[in-house]
Amino acid sequence: MSRKLPKEEYDKTLSGKFEKWLSGSKDPYVGHVEMQKQSIDPEYEKLKKQNLKEKKEIRERIYDLENNSKIRKFRKIYRGFSILFCLFLVAMLLFAVADLPPFGNADNPVNNEVSARYIEKGLQETGAVNIVTGMILDYRAFDTLGESHVLFIATCTVLILLRVDKNSKKRKEESDAEIDDRHFEPKNDLILQSAARFLVPLIIIFGVYIILCGHLGPGGGFSGGAVIGAGLILYLNAFGFEKTERFFTAKTYKWMSFGALFCYAAAKSYSFYTGANHIESIIPLGVPGAIISSGLILILNICVGVVVSGTMYAFYVMFRKGGF
Amino acid sequence: MEFVRNFPFISIVLSLFSGPLSSVLNGKWARRVNYFVLCVLGAMQASVLAYVLQTKGAFVYTMGHFPAPWGNEIRAGVLEAFMALFFCIIMLLCMIGGVKEREKEIEPGKQNLYYIMTNLLLCSLLALIYTNDLFTAYVFVEINTISACGLIMIKQNGRTIEAATRYMIMSLLGSGLFLLGICFLYDLTGHLLMSNIKEAVAGLVSTGQYQNPLMISICIMCVGLAIKSALFPFHTWLPDAYGYSTVSSAAILSSLVSKGYIFLLVKIFYRVIGFDIISNTKIINILFVFGIAGMIMGSVGAIMESNIRRMIAYSSVAQIGYIYMGFGLGTTAGMIASIYHIFSHAATKSLLFIAGSGITDCSDGNVNFKKLDGAGYRNKLAGLAFTVGSLSMVGVPMFSGFISKMFFSQAAIGHDVKLLPTLIALAISTILNAVYFMKTVIRIYIPVKDTVGRENYRNIKMREDPLKSAALILLIILNFILGLNSEPIIRFIESGLKMFS
Numbered sequence: 001m002s003r004k005l006p007k008e009e010y011d012k013t014l015s016g017k018f019e020k021w022l023s024g025s026k027d028p029y030v031g032h033v034e035m036q037k038q039s040i041d042p043e044y045e046k047l048k049k050q051n052l053k054e055k056k057e058i059r060e061r062i063y064d065l066e067n068n069s070k071i072r073k074f075r076k077i078y079r080g081f082s083i084l085f086c087l088f089l090v091a092m093l094l095f096a097v098a099d100l101p102p103f104g105n106a107d108n109p110v111n112n113e114v115s116a117r118y119i120e121k122g123l124q125e126t127g128a129v130n131i132v133t134g135m136i137l138d139y140r141a142f143d144t145l146g147e148s149h150v151l152f153i154a155t156c157t158v159l160i161l162l163r164v165d166k167n168s169k170k171r172k173e174e175s176d177a178e179i180d181d182r183h184f185e186p187k188n189d190l191i192l193q194s195a196a197r198f199l200v201p202l203i204i205i206f207g208v209y210i211i212l213c214g215h216l217g218p219g220g221g222f223s224g225g226a227v228i229g230a231g232l233i234l235y236l237n238a239f240g241f242e243k244t245e246r247f248f249t250a251k252t253y254k255w256m257s258f259g260a261l262f263c264y265a266a267a268k269s270y271s272f273y274t275g276a277n278h279i280e281s282i283i284p285l286g287v288p289g290a291i292i293s294s295g296l297i298l299i300l301n302i303c304v305g306v307v308v309s310g311t312m313y314a315f316y317v318m319f320r321k322g323g324f
Numbered sequence: 325m326e327f328v329r330n331f332p333f334i335s336i337v338l339s340l341f342s343g344p345l346s347s348v349l350n351g352k353w354a355r356r357v358n359y360f361v362l363c364v365l366g367a368m369q370a371s372v373l374a375y376v377l378q379t380k381g382a383f384v385y386t387m388g389h390f391p392a393p394w395g396n397e398i399r400a401g402v403l404e405a406f407m408a409l410f411f412c413i414i415m416l417l418c419m420i421g422g423v424k425e426r427e428k429e430i431e432p433g434k435q436n437l438y439y440i441m442t443n444l445l446l447c448s449l450l451a452l453i454y455t456n457d458l459f460t461a462y463v464f465v466e467i468n469t470i471s472a473c474g475l476i477m478i479k480q481n482g483r484t485i486e487a488a489t490r491y492m493i494m495s496l497l498g499s500g501l502f503l504l505g506i507c508f509l510y511d512l513t514g515h516l517l518m519s520n521i522k523e524a525v526a527g528l529v530s531t532g533q534y535q536n537p538l539m540i541s542i543c544i545m546c547v548g549l550a551i552k553s554a555l556f557p558f559h560t561w562l563p564d565a566y567g568y569s570t571v572s573s574a575a576i577l578s579s580l581v582s583k584g585y586i587f588l589l590v591k592i593f594y595r596v597i598g599f600d601i602i603s604n605t606k607i608i609n610i611l612f613v614f615g616i617a618g619m620i621m622g623s624v625g626a627i628m629e630s631n632i633r634r635m636i637a638y639s640s641v642a643q644i645g646y647i648y649m650g651f652g653l654g655t656t657a658g659m660i661a662s663i664y665h666i667f668s669h670a671a672t673k674s675l676l677f678i679a680g681s682g683i684t685d686c687s688d689g690n691v692n693f694k695k696l697d698g699a700g701y702r703n704k705l706a707g708l709a710f711t712v713g714s715l716s717m718v719g720v721p722m723f724s725g726f727i728s729k730m731f732f733s734q735a736a737i738g739h740d741v742k743l744l745p746t747l748i749a750l751a752i753s754t755i756l757n758a759v760y761f762m763k764t765v766i767r768i769y770i771p772v773k774d775t776v777g778r779e780n781y782r783n784i785k786m787r788e789d790p791l792k793s794a795a796l797i798l799l800i801i802l803n804f805i806l807g808l809n810s811e812p813i814i815r816f817i818e819s820g821l822k823m824f825s
Contacts, residue, residue, distance in 0.1 A: 092540060093504070093540075095536065095540070096508060096536060096537040096540040096541070097537075099534060099536045099537045100508070100511050100512070100534070100537050101511060101512070101534070108511075108514070109511070109512060109513055109514035109524065110510070110511060110514040111514070112514040112515070113393070114393045114394060114514065114515065115514075117394055118394070125390070138388070138390075139388070139390050139394050139395050140395065140396055140459075141387075141388060141396070142387040142388070142395075142396035142460060143396065143457075143459055143460050143463050145340070146340075146448075146451070146460065146463035146464055146466075146467060147463055147466075149340060149343065149344075149444060149447075149467060150463070150466050150467055150470065152343065152344060152347075153343070153440065153441070153444050153467055153470050153471055153474070154470055156347065156437055156440050156441065156474065157441075157470055157471075157473060157474040157477075159434075159437060160434055160437050160474050160477060160478050160480075161477065161485075163433070163434070254347055254348050255348060257344060257347070258344045258345065258347055258348045261341075261343075261344040262341065262344060262345075265337055265340060265341045269337050271388055271389065272333060272337075272387045272388055273330065273333075274389070275386055275387070275388040275389035275390070275395075276325075276329075276330070276333065276385050276386045276387065276388075277325055277330070278325075281389065
């Protein structure tokens with residue numbers, strides 16, 4: 001090999017580093033990523049084995065499968081019946097679907113005055129270029145109001161199930177007893193952090209774009225909120241709870257979803273009330289195609305987006321460590 | 325337009341909004357908000373009822389600037405307003421009847437979550453009652469399912485979590501079938517608004533088009549709602565869910581949640597399919613058979629049960645069976661009897677659950693039937709309330725259960741084929757009811773003989789838990805009102821059903 005530089009200097013240049021990496025003599029992870037060898041605790045292993053054995057014994061004692069022919073029979077019959085039931089359901093539904101109006105036919109009952117008005121007058125009446133958004137957030141906004149509360153109540157139910165109350169005695173004993181990784185922060189992974197530093201702002205900006213342009217093109221609160229939520233989850237995974245808790249705590253989430261749902265309910269109540277009482281709404285529809293247009297739809301989209309992103313993030317946090 | 329017409333809409337939005345509001349309050353304030361909202365809503369439903377009775381006609385309320393087939397719509401008639409008023413009253417009584425238990429059994433940090441669940445549950449019930457649109461009904465069925473799950477599992481022990489899981493699976497199966505039914509119906513008729521679907525269905529039936537998918541869609545909608553309201557073969561989730569959850573949850577679930585779905589089914593019969601069409605199909609015969617099976621099997625299950633809470637829960641299976649049997653008769657008289665039974669059962673079952681908790685409290689928390697002797701002396705009001713509830717369930721005159729049984733048999737008399745099975749089932753079920761309820765009533769009035777293992781039994785005075793005593797007294801009064809003064813209620817139901825079509 002002909003080399004102009006001496007060996008030590010060559011090793012410091014880019015190509016030298018590359019050659020070293022290629023030959024495998026240097027591991028780039030070493031010194032940059034926290035690495036720990038997994039230690040095997042012999043007592044823990046013993047405990048695990050014992051637990052498994054006890055579980056098996058208890059199972060055998062409860063069901064006593066070898067001697068209890070009733071349970072064996074029941075299981076067989078149960079399996080048989082469930083297969084039969086599913087086949088019956090499938091057959092019935094196929095039978096029903098076979099007789100439905102053919103797909104895409106112009107004479108179908110679905111192609112009636114309802115969809116005609118959505119398509120023909122949707123732009124003019126709601127101001128939204130995207131007809132679907134106009135339908136779900138203006139024509140049928142009451143359904144979407146319910147739907148956003150479905151998300152809210154789903155998070156509340158997960159809160160009931162998973163939130164670890166730090167003050168409660170019972171929980172303290174439990175968390176001391178069981179070995180869990182709830183409180184361990186993610187390791188400082190350089191690759192993940194560098195990627196996250198680059199990707200998270202992009203993802204969040206893209207989510208905001210989807211929400212804000214919901215009335216102009218494909219998108220809207222639900223999809224944009226999900227994208228923002230994904231960005232937040234990526235950030236959390238890369239940098240850990242200490243950093244996210246500076247701007248996103250349980251309190252933030254509570255007030256955020258309360259505020260968004262309140263705005264949604266208030267805005268829609270105004271439009272329901274004025275509509276039913278035949279009062280002219282003061283909200284202008286604006287020029288179709290402009291960002292600030294189509295009346296309340298933009299605000300509603302933002303509210304839905306806030307709720308959805310909060311819900312996504314809250315779900316993740318709840319499953320990860322049982323609370324913010 | 326009169327301002328009263330806004331009340332159904334305002335009450336739905338108010339209860340919807342009080343859910344997120346409770347999430348930022350602490351448990352104490354959330355409870356106050358909940359009581360306040362329930363009282364306001366009750367007053368609103370009462371004024372809607374008065375207004376509808378005065379104008380003698382139902383009114384529709386457009387939700388937004390777009391008229392019905394394009395936008396959403398809600399509709400209020402006599403039956404809707406009366407049902408909503410009744411639900412608000414029962415819910416308030418259930419909530420104040422179980423305050424102490426809730427505070428003991430739910431972790432302090434999660435108290436406010438309970439009120440989120442109840443507020444949104446109430447909202448979904450009101451929306452199910454008032455909606456005039458099938459898809460809106462589905463959206464609120466979702467809220468109803470999830471909040472009911474939360475109500476079951478908020479008292480966190482193994483049994484309630486298992487019960488909630490089971491409830492979730494069964495209930496989602498029901499929702500899925502209901503949604504499939506709506507999809508089929510939408511494909512066949514092109515509408516989601518109830519009155520428009522009814523027109524289109526009448527057209528389809530008269531021309532004979534798409535008969536198979538139409539029948540199958542009606543069928544799977546009925547099955548979906550039957551699963552959710554625990555009709556007999558689908559009742560397996562019920563005993564655990566009612567038996568182990570906290571008292572107010574059990575009372576609310578048994579007296580309101582399942583009734584909400586049944587009322588939706590009534591609306592589907594009358595406002596979506598048309599009662600003439602549905603009473604000519606064989607679907608109601610199947611409902612009739614399962615209703616009768618439920619009446620008997622539910623009571624048998626209750627007799628075999630030694631846990632008093634689960635016994636009361638099994639009795640619900642039997643009572644749901646009564647309601648479906650009334651649907652199965654396929655006559656207006658049968659429907660009236662069923663709807664009356666919804667009221668009667670709601671008032672009685674919540675009374676029984678709250679009284680049952682009083683009885684077990686004074687017996688050191690024992691739920692086993694054999695350890696309850698003398699409970700009627702230790703907690704006099706709960707004993708009295710349990711007796712009243714039992715007598716009503718058995719069907720003794722003066723109590724509400726008697727009236728509904730009488731209407732069921734009267735409705736059956738007009739029917740030639742179903743007369744005999746109905747009367748026999750009613751007779752058998754009454755005897756079985758008497759077996760397990762009277763057994764318990766006698767047990768709680770036997771003085772304690774053997775004091776071993778009963779050292780912690782204590783007397784509970786009415787003043788110890790004034791809210792629960794008030795709830796029990798009001799529920800007893802409500803039971804007597806339903807039993808002694810059934811005429812106006814039957815009139816409401818009759819005129820309400822007329823307004824449906």
